[in-house]
Amino acid sequence: MSTTSSFGENALVLTENQVDPDPKTSTTPQAPRRRVKRKTWQTVIWFVVLITITAVVLYPLVWLLFSTFKPNSEFGSNMGLLPNAPTLDNYTKVFEGIAGVPMWRFFLNSFIIAAGSVIGVLLSSSLAAYAFARIQFKGLSILFAAMIGTLLLPFHVVIIPQYIIFNNLDMVDTFWPLLLPKFLATEAFFVFLLVQFIRQMPRDMDEAARIDGAGHVRIFWSIILPLIKPALITCSIFAFIWAWNDFLGPLLYLTSPENYPLPVALRLYNDQTSVSDYGATVTASFIALIPILLFFLVFQRFLVDGVATQGLKG
Amino acid sequence: MSTTATRVIVTGEKSSRRSLFRKSRPEQVNRGGQRQRAVKETLVGYGFLIPWLVGFFGLTLIPMAYSLYLSFTSYNIFSPPKWIGLDNYVRMFTTDPAFMQSAQITLIYVLVGTPIMLGAALGVAMLLNYRSHGGGFFRSAFYAPSLIGGSVSVAIVWRAMFASDGPVDDGLSAIGIDLGGWVGNPALVLPMMILLAVWMFGATMVIFLAGLKQIPRELYEAAEMDGAGAWHRFRAVTLPMLSPVIFFNLLLGLIGAFQVFTAAYIISNGTGGPAGMTNFITLYLYKRGFSDGQMGYAAAIAWVLLIVVAIIAFILFRTQRSWVHYAGDNR
Numbered sequence: 001m002s003t004t005s006s007f008g009e010n011a012l013v014l015t016e017n018q019v020d021p022d023p024k025t026s027t028t029p030q031a032p033r034r035r036v037k038r039k040t041w042q043t044v045i046w047f048v049v050l051i052t053i054t055a056v057v058l059y060p061l062v063w064l065l066f067s068t069f070k071p072n073s074e075f076g077s078n079m080g081l082l083p084n085a086p087t088l089d090n091y092t093k094v095f096e097g098i099a100g101v102p103m104w105r106f107f108l109n110s111f112i113i114a115a116g117s118v119i120g121v122l123l124s125s126s127l128a129a130y131a132f133a134r135i136q137f138k139g140l141s142i143l144f145a146a147m148i149g150t151l152l153l154p155f156h157v158v159i160i161p162q163y164i165i166f167n168n169l170d171m172v173d174t175f176w177p178l179l180l181p182k183f184l185a186t187e188a189f190f191v192f193l194l195v196q197f198i199r200q201m202p203r204d205m206d207e208a209a210r211i212d213g214a215g216h217v218r219i220f221w222s223i224i225l226p227l228i229k230p231a232l233i234t235c236s237i238f239a240f241i242w243a244w245n246d247f248l249g250p251l252l253y254l255t256s257p258e259n260y261p262l263p264v265a266l267r268l269y270n271d272q273t274s275v276s277d278y279g280a281t282v283t284a285s286f287i288a289l290i291p292i293l294l295f296f297l298v299f300q301r302f303l304v305d306g307v308a309t310q311g312l313k314g
Numbered sequence: 315m316s317t318t319a320t321r322v323i324v325t326g327e328k329s330s331r332r333s334l335f336r337k338s339r340p341e342q343v344n345r346g347g348q349r350q351r352a353v354k355e356t357l358v359g360y361g362f363l364i365p366w367l368v369g370f371f372g373l374t375l376i377p378m379a380y381s382l383y384l385s386f387t388s389y390n391i392f393s394p395p396k397w398i399g400l401d402n403y404v405r406m407f408t409t410d411p412a413f414m415q416s417a418q419i420t421l422i423y424v425l426v427g428t429p430i431m432l433g434a435a436l437g438v439a440m441l442l443n444y445r446s447h448g449g450g451f452f453r454s455a456f457y458a459p460s461l462i463g464g465s466v467s468v469a470i471v472w473r474a475m476f477a478s479d480g481p482v483d484d485g486l487s488a489i490g491i492d493l494g495g496w497v498g499n500p501a502l503v504l505p506m507m508i509l510l511a512v513w514m515f516g517a518t519m520v521i522f523l524a525g526l527k528q529i530p531r532e533l534y535e536a537a538e539m540d541g542a543g544a545w546h547r548f549r550a551v552t553l554p555m556l557s558p559v560i561f562f563n564l565l566l567g568l569i570g571a572f573q574v575f576t577a578a579y580i581i582s583n584g585t586g587g588p589a590g591m592t593n594f595i596t597l598y599l600y601k602r603g604f605s606d607g608q609m610g611y612a613a614a615i616a617w618v619l620l621i622v623v624a625i626i627a628f629i630l631f632r633t634q635r636s637w638v639h640y641a642g643d644n645r
Contacts, residue, residue: 128366137359161377184369263466285467308524
């Protein structure tokens with residue numbers, strides 16, 4: 001990217017070559033010793049500040065983890081971090097399930113919905129993104145603008161008609177209302193992310209393929225898809241996590257407990273405020289987060305890079 | 315027509331080489347008649363777009379039109395919609411204090427929460443940008459909450475942490491601030507929700523960080539040579555260079571904040587309490603539409619939400635010129 005920027009009196013014109021290729025080198029202090037000493041102090045303060053922020057930010061998660069080992073009697077009296085009398089009772093209780101439905105069933109439901117969403121998002125969004133990024137057709141700019149528009153559209157404007165549609169199609173209390181929209185690329189975030197990514201890809205290869213007589217389907221399948229694998233991975237992870245966390249959709253469409261995914265099932269523990277089984281609620285909450293935290297640990301580079309690209313290239 | 319075609323043929327090869335640097339404009343490689351080619355391209359384009367088009371028309375555009383229609387009716391799913399004109403909208407603003415309160419707390423949440431979240435995100439991003447070593451760990455640690463923050467699990471944690479005798483309340487009592495729990499307190503439950511939103515600053519921070527890394531260091535060096543202090547460098551270099559990213563984050567942050575639902579639902583057990591202080595617009599819409607079966611009224615609420623979001627987006631786009639600086643040829 002050639003950056004031409006100018007403002008104020010220090011009008012500067014920078015070409016690609018002038019941008020420091022490795023930002024790390026230019027942060028290395030090349031200053032007299034006194035300056036170096038000051039830098040060391042700054043670094044120490046920097047670490048202390050950031051570690052403090054980390055502690056504050058991660059405290060709720062650590063608290064949740066430790067709370068799963070607290071016996072029910074400790075909730076209310078000991079809300080601190082460490083349990084006084086650690087126990088695994090909560091886990092056995094949670095795995096027995098609730099409302100006559102075993103825990104693994106909620107887990108399986110969540111998994112089916114999330115995995116189905118990933119497949120749907122990948123298929124539909126990559127097709128749409130390729131069309132927007134690489135094919136020139138009549139109406140392209142209007143449709144692209146419409147797609148961007150849906151990125152900003154509050155979902156709630158369409159939930160009532162969507163509910164009526166799925167109700168008329170007799171799909172309430174099935175997974176279809178949650179999965180069909182993913183197969184129809186209704187989440188513009190993914191289309192947008194992939195469009196941005198495909199546009200960054202050099203055209204040389206697909207133009208060469210075109211001269212060799214390859215059509216769009218061929219180019220899409222054997223050139224673009226392999227090239228945008230990192231973006232596809234990013235989309236898969238987000239699609240999975242969002243579907244896994246989704247609450248409103250399952251709350252609207254799933255009525256019988258054996259169809260509940262974890263978030264809605266959590267409400268079963270949560271609703272029982274009269275009994276207030278805090279231990280089970282907290283433990284089930286933690287279990288619901290485990291897959292996401294694992295995903296995060298394994299794929300955080302993709303997630304972070306994906307978000308960063310999405311925000312930058314507008 | 316044919317002259318354009320020749321020109322494309324002549325310049326075809328050259329422009330394809332240049333297209334490496336000009337990303338967004340698709341070039342046409344010319345073989346055979348251009349018109350035929352264009353028709354074929356259009357057909358192929360729409361072919362690729364079929365799933366998206368079905369989704370766009372079937373699940374977005376037509377439902378939008380239908381919900382606009384419903385907003386002028388009284389409708390409960392079981393009997394056909396009955397046209398009542400503007401009654402739903404009039405009711406919202408005149409005889410429904412619950413809606414007015416809902417709109418008010420939602421606006422406070424959006425207009426207070428988003429800037430604080432953005433400020434935190436930018437502040438931490440600048441801290442991380444200051445040094446490049448070890449930043450990866452912190453970046454990930456701060457990012458995690460924005461992935462899980464909207465989940466039921468976190469809402470449950472939040473409710474427990476801010477309950478009376480919860481860790482937050484205990485901590486504050488220990489330093490002499492006795493608030494007596496946030497969850498049941500109408501004055502504190504909204505700040506608690508805002509804290510939850512601020513806690514999820516990670517995703518925004520990552521975007522800021524990527525933006526900061528793209529600011530050429532030479533600009534800071536030049537500003538320093540001109541004798542600019544840290545604050546002045548921030549004002550004169552960081553803010554303008556970052557303004558497109560700020561714009562993007564602000565836009566998405568505001569729109570996202572309008573749609574908060576899960577946490578409000580879980581923390582209040584679906585009631586919107588205490589005293590209606592977590593009755594955010596989406597929760598209120600859900601209750602009216604799906605608990606009380608007033609789908610027409612809920613549709614009208616959704617349209618008011620849409621209009622407010624559209625107005626905010628419009629204002630942002632209109633004022634963009636005066637404060638957003640786009641460097642060079644971004645598109």
